[in-house]
Amino acid sequence: MTTKEKQGFGLYFLLAFGLAWLCQVYASLLLIRDGNAALYRLLLTVSMFCPLLAVLLVQKVFLRQPTGIGWKVQGKRRYWLAAWFGPAVFTVLAAVLYFAVFPHRLDLSGSWLATAYGGEMDAETLRRELGVSNLSYMLETGLFAVTLAPPINMLAAVGEEAGWRGYMMPHLKEQLGLLNGRLLGGVIWGVWHWPIMLLTGYEYGTNYLGAPVLGLVVWCVVCFALNTLLDWLYEKTGCIWVSAIAHGAFNAVVALFVVLTNPADSYYNVLGPMPIGLIGMLPMLALAVWLTLRKS
Structure with a gap:
């Protein structure tokens, strides 16, 4: 793995966690504060796609390589x-x-x-x-x-x-x-x-x-x-x-x-x-x- 690929792998975790945790925390606040269970479930579903989005951003945008998936x-x-x-x-x-x-x-x-x-x-x-x-x-x-x-x-x-x-x-x-x-x-x-x-x-x-x-x-x-x-x-x-x-x-x-x-x-x-x-x-x-x- 090259240095840039290692950087890309680190960036993947930053994006996969950062984006998903934003969705999870906001969804939780909506549920706790407003009792909005429907939007809570929707945002949790959105968070499930954050790892895939992170792969695409790293491989296609940062490294310009195939995902390998x-x-x-x-x-x-x-x-x-x-x-x-x-x-x-x-x-x-x-x-x-x-x-x-x-x-x-x-x-x-x-x-x-x-x-x-x-x-x-x-x-x-x-x-x-x-x-x-x-x-x-x-x-x-x-x-x-x-x-x-x-x-x-x-x-x-x-x-x-x-x-x-x-x-x-x-x-x-x-x-x-x-x-x-x-x-x-x-x-x-x-x-x-x-x-x-x-x-x-x-x-x-x-x-x-x-x-x-x-x-x-x-x-x-x-x-x-x-x-x-x-x-x-x-x-x-x-x-x-x-x-x-x-x-x-x-x-x-x-x-x-x-x-x-x-x-x-x-x-x-x-x-x-x-x-x-x-x-x-x-x-x-x-x-x-x-x-x-x-x-x-």
Whole structure:
């Protein structure tokens, strides 16, 4: 890597973080001050494209070079299937593991749904009058999450994937090696989310076990695991759309089994049952470590 390319790589991080953090902080202020959830979500979606924008500004404007990102749709079918359905498998494993460790936190009463519907009706009234139950919710939400949601969410996720997996990871692995590159890449990706985690409780809420420090640390470990799996998919296919669809599928299904908890147990969200919890992430983390140690 030449001196100018190193400068470009540094500039990439400055832009990817600076632009995204401006969006995240402003979005958080709008939510906290004005309660504007719609604009908050829109600005967070915009922030997801900042890594791609940073790549384009560095490679096309500063260095005047190709981005090197693989945009061509390609790759063996098994990698596409892994990207599409793998996140759902990890989500199921996370919930099974979490409730195996904490069986008393498995709540089949429908209290989470009652709270989600504003608390105006209890779980039995919801089931009787609206036909909404834990089972119906999980079937409908889960079906959407593994069919239509991945390609829809992919369109937003590709901004991050192009920047992190398409551009950042090849450079980090070239300079630091596979293990250190994936470790650092995961931490960088995790820290990139910190403003909205601290300001609005993104991912774990604001009142949870060990808040806010434990959530920030756990999230970086989760990002190492997920970064490794997404990087592996991109390595195997050379197609950024594969990792983007996996990212989109993960976003779609990650919170599915929260419905089986009591809202009062949100204090333990940092542990599970989502695959971003300290316990819930273990299957995903185990695979990430195994793939890295066998140098895949």
